[in-house]
Amino acid sequence: MKKKTGAATPDTGLDAYLLRRHGAVRIGPGAAPEEPQPWTAEGLVALEADLAQRGYALTRGLRAALARLRPADLGGAGALLLARLDAMLGADRRHRPLFRGFPDGVPRHARATYSATVRAYLLCQESQICFACERGSLDAGIGALAPCAHLLCGDCYDALVIADGGHACPYCATPLGQEERYLSLDVKAVRNAARRLRPGSLLKPLRLAGTADAEETAAAELAALLSRQTPLNPQDREDLALLLDHAPADPAAWLPVEIPVRESRATVLAALLRRDREAARPVLAAHLTTATDVLRLIWAWSGAEPDLLPETARALRLRNLPRPLRRDLLALLDALPVGALAEDLGRHRQAWLRAGELLHPYEHRARFPYAAAAFAVLRGTDLAKSPELREAPAPLRVRETRRGRARLTVETFAARVEYALLRGEVPEAVGLLATRPGELARRLHHLLRVHADWAPGEPTPAALLDALPGALRAVAPGPLLGAYGRLRGPREAGERRLYFPRGRVASAHGRFDEGTVVPAELSAPVCALIEAELLRRAGRSEPCELAVIDAGLADLVVPFAERASARTLVALPRGSVQRLPAGEHVRLFVHWMQRVNQRVDLDLSVAFYDEDWAFTGLCDYTNLVLGPRSAVHSGDFTTAPPPHGATEFVDLDLASLDKAGARYAVVVVFSYNDVPFEDLTDAFAGFMTLDPAEAARVRKGAFRPKELRQRLDLAGDARVCLPMIVDLRERTHTWTDLNVAADPGFHNLYRHQEKIGSLASDVLRHFGAGTRATLWDLACATAAAGSPEVLVRDRSGRTLDHYRRGAREPVAEFAARLRGLHVSDRRIEQAPDDTARQIAERLGGVRAFTALVHADVPAPAEASGALYRLYPGPTDAAPDTLERLTAGEWTARFAPNG
Numbered sequence: 001m002k003k004k005t006g007a008a009t010p011d012t013g014l015d016a017y018l019l020r021r022h023g024a025v026r027i028g029p030g031a032a033p034e035e036p037q038p039w040t041a042e043g044l045v046a047l048e049a050d051l052a053q054r055g056y057a058l059t060r061g062l063r064a065a066l067a068r069l070r071p072a073d074l075g076g077a078g079a080l081l082l083a084r085l086d087a088m089l090g091a092d093r094r095h096r097p098l099f100r101g102f103p104d105g106v107p108r109h110a111r112a113t114y115s116a117t118v119r120a121y122l123l124c125q126e127s128q129i130c131f132a133c134e135r136g137s138l139d140a141g142i143g144a145l146a147p148c149a150h151l152l153c154g155d156c157y158d159a160l161v162i163a164d165g166g167h168a169c170p171y172c173a174t175p176l177g178q179e180e181r182y183l184s185l186d187v188k189a190v191r192n193a194a195r196r197l198r199p200g201s202l203l204k205p206l207r208l209a210g211t212a213d214a215e216e217t218a219a220a221e222l223a224a225l226l227s228r229q230t231p232l233n234p235q236d237r238e239d240l241a242l243l244l245d246h247a248p249a250d251p252a253a254w255l256p257v258e259i260p261v262r263e264s265r266a267t268v269l270a271a272l273l274r275r276d277r278e279a280a281r282p283v284l285a286a287h288l289t290t291a292t293d294v295l296r297l298i299w300a301w302s303g304a305e306p307d308l309l310p311e312t313a314r315a316l317r318l319r320n321l322p323r324p325l326r327r328d329l330l331a332l333l334d335a336l337p338v339g340a341l342a343e344d345l346g347r348h349r350q351a352w353l354r355a356g357e358l359l360h361p362y363e364h365r366a367r368f369p370y371a372a373a374a375f376a377v378l379r380g381t382d383l384a385k386s387p388e389l390r391e392a393p394a395p396l397r398v399r400e401t402r403r404g405r406a407r408l409t410v411e412t413f414a415a416r417v418e419y420a421l422l423r424g425e426v427p428e429a430v431g432l433l434a435t436r437p438g439e440l441a442r443r444l445h446h447l448l449r450v451h452a453d454w455a456p457g458e459p460t461p462a463a464l465l466d467a468l469p470g471a472l473r474a475v476a477p478g479p480l481l482g483a484y485g486r487l488r489g490p491r492e493a494g495e496r497r498l499y500f501p502r503g504r505v506a507s508a509h510g511r512f513d514e515g516t517v518v519p520a521e522l523s524a525p526v527c528a529l530i531e532a533e534l535l536r537r538a539g540r541s542e543p544c545e546l547a548v549i550d551a552g553l554a555d556l557v558v559p560f561a562e563r564a565s566a567r568t569l570v571a572l573p574r575g576s577v578q579r580l581p582a583g584e585h586v587r588l589f590v591h592w593m594q595r596v597n598q599r600v601d602l603d604l605s606v607a608f609y610d611e612d613w614a615f616t617g618l619c620d621y622t623n624l625v626l627g628p629r630s631a632v633h634s635g636d637f638t639t640a641p642p643p644h645g646a647t648e649f650v651d652l653d654l655a656s657l658d659k660a661g662a663r664y665a666v667v668v669v670f671s672y673n674d675v676p677f678e679d680l681t682d683a684f685a686g687f688m689t690l691d692p693a694e695a696a697r698v699r700k701g702a703f704r705p706k707e708l709r710q711r712l713d714l715a716g717d718a719r720v721c722l723p724m725i726v727d728l729r730e731r732t733h734t735w736t737d738l739n740v741a742a743d744p745g746f747h748n749l750y751r752h753q754e755k756i757g758s759l760a761s762d763v764l765r766h767f768g769a770g771t772r773a774t775l776w777d778l779a780c781a782t783a784a785a786g787s788p789e790v791l792v793r794d795r796s797g798r799t800l801d802h803y804r805r806g807a808r809e810p811v812a813e814f815a816a817r818l819r820g821l822h823v824s825d826r827r828i829e830q831a832p833d834d835t836a837r838q839i840a841e842r843l844g845g846v847r848a849f850t851a852l853v854h855a856d857v858p859a860p861a862e863a864s865g866a867l868y869r870l871y872p873g874p875t876d877a878a879p880d881t882l883e884r885l886t887a888g889e890w891t892a893r894f895a896p897n898g
Helices: 014-022 038-053 060-067 071-089 110-124 154-162 188-195 214-226 234-246 262-275 277-287 291-301 310-315 323-334 338-347 349-359 369-379 387-391 413-422 426-433 437-442 444-454 462-472 477-488 520-538 551-555 654-659 753-766 775-786 811-819 832-843 887-892
Strands: 056-058 142-144 151-153 204-208 397-400 406-409 496-499 509-512 546-550 577-579 585-593 602-609 615-619 631-633 646-653 664-671 682-689 708-713 720-727 732-739 789-793 799-804 826-829 847-854 864-871 882-885
Touching (some): 014 234, 038 071, 110 188, 151 154, 214 262, 291 349, 369 406, 426 437, 437 462, 444 462, 444 520, 462 520, 496 753, 509 753, 546 775, 551 847, 602 753, 646 654, 664 682, 664 753, 775 847, 789 832, 799 811
Parallel strands (some): 056 204
Antiparallel strands (some): 397 406
């Protein structure tokens, strides 16, 4: 059989991962033809035109790699790349509203379409990416070369075109015109294309992935995920399973000494056991350190998520354990302190009762007596039938029941803490909790509240202030930042509090809190200790010469409850507030596809409320048009058969709604016939911008992937989703990513208007300014502890503040100056493009920490350090020497004692 060469890498799932996470594309080695062939060049132009329509552009290295492919292989590689992008954006299917009235536009000529699209981007935003240097000029502008329309900055034009005689594009080798350097932007086709873009639109660069093979790439990406010290969200867990399938066969080549997240640990160990049971057994003892670790492994071994949630247990059928593995697990349990073991088993009683049926601990009571005794406590075994268990070691003890039976019991840690708090013995409770630092952090507000009840007017307990500095060193980032946000925020008596129960999907419920309000003078010393601990952890990283941070990071909440977050296009943490895209019109959508022989009716609805959360109206299947076309529904689909499913839209005229007295718009997606989202083949919701020309023809709409701003997958055992709340007056949206608990029969929004409004009001209050820890807090700690100079860009992008740490200025004071945006050393006000260029110039050639909301800064040359960005942009074209961080990875950098 003849070996095929020159093909793109097969679509293994790893390629989709690299594209989504890094904007990188793997290409096979290819076979360069001896002579350039016309149809190869035409194929590349056609691919570039298709990518530009989706808002993406090929960087120089990736285009060169594609150019080396044979025409047939180029077609396959291009088709796969477009398919992956469409799947990521949700454009891989037909989206047709019920009331159809829009034509499908098909470009007649790829080069003309590409040229007009690229120049339209230049018309909307001058700071696009240079295709040659992949970063853009800092002094010379960028233009579209005549006639090929590839973007080239002035510096690259001088260095590559003029130096070569000015005959060809250095990107595609197309002969250049002699009269004009760049194509004109003042062309009707370009202006028309620009109207379909929002101001400030940027082409997102696609880079060439490294040349390492699949196993090496998977091992490198796997190491980053396994080193995370914060829980993985659903997308990360899916990526972990994918990378494990591509990991090298020898675990010693990639398995770290420690995997901090216990769910990840169980997933990896179960995968190793399924791959090679005998080779994996020796590593179990090093990674299973608690009884709950063993239980998680049993869950993962049985093919379930090792989250130990009740809903998982109800649907789980446990898989039998081979005898050698069963003895290994019993030996691990028996080696644990018997009191802690019995307490651990009691935390997940029903799950351990089921697991005990697989382990058979009583059969091996002579070999593993402690494990047998702990299970006797769990099961409430009558000691009359097992008299040998009466000799169980301390702290287990025999207790006689009222019926004359004898059973083993253990006093739990939680019981001792609660008893101390019940008596108002805060120092005693602190002493107990200090042995479990995570629990101490979670109870800080409770401890201060009890102290305020029993000793009103007294200062913060000395025992707590003495124990905290040492205990906080061992607290995970989640509890530490959660306590920080809870304690520093303003509180009122009888306020509404929002709670997020642990589960597979994110849900919330609110209630009035009638407890004692913790005074600021009690919480302030504790907050100061937490801030000091954050600075200590930030100082462990390698120092940087410069830090660049956006003030808009204050609108991004530190990720929490990530296990229950939905998969999204933009990883916006729950509770974060973002400005709506420029313009007065927004298009909401929901798409779903049911299984064969199934009928599912999802409904997209929007409820409107005034300033005081009084209901003012709705737009849904019962009311397709609100007011003078202020909100328009596309029509109600009651079924979504494959292969295309169904899509519903709602167009919002923001100015008209605001004028009509509506302040808030609450977006709700619900299942009319009570089918949970997890039973669907596919379902997702989101929103996009609506260009003015299309807004004038509200009944004529389309799904435009280029204008897609956010997408959220509907999943899990939920039937009502509340993805976001829009503030019509401030032109912002709060990303909620919540599922509403609802009894069967949630058939229209009007009936549940009060419940939805109350929840939305609670959400906005819960995530109000200053009430949660934000990425701005992490940015200030990272910058102050690791960089002597910090640049802060304001939300508008027009102001750049320069902060420099004084020779004798303590780090804590420098951090406080940054956090409050006080007394900058120098302030520069200029156009946003000039600010972005200045930042790029400063980042070039230095090690820097950069945290941006929008990656609109031209990619710096010879960049190193770390980069966090929320929205993609030209900065993504920076070299691989710049470490890319997600919000979760950045938070994980604040792990304890690391």
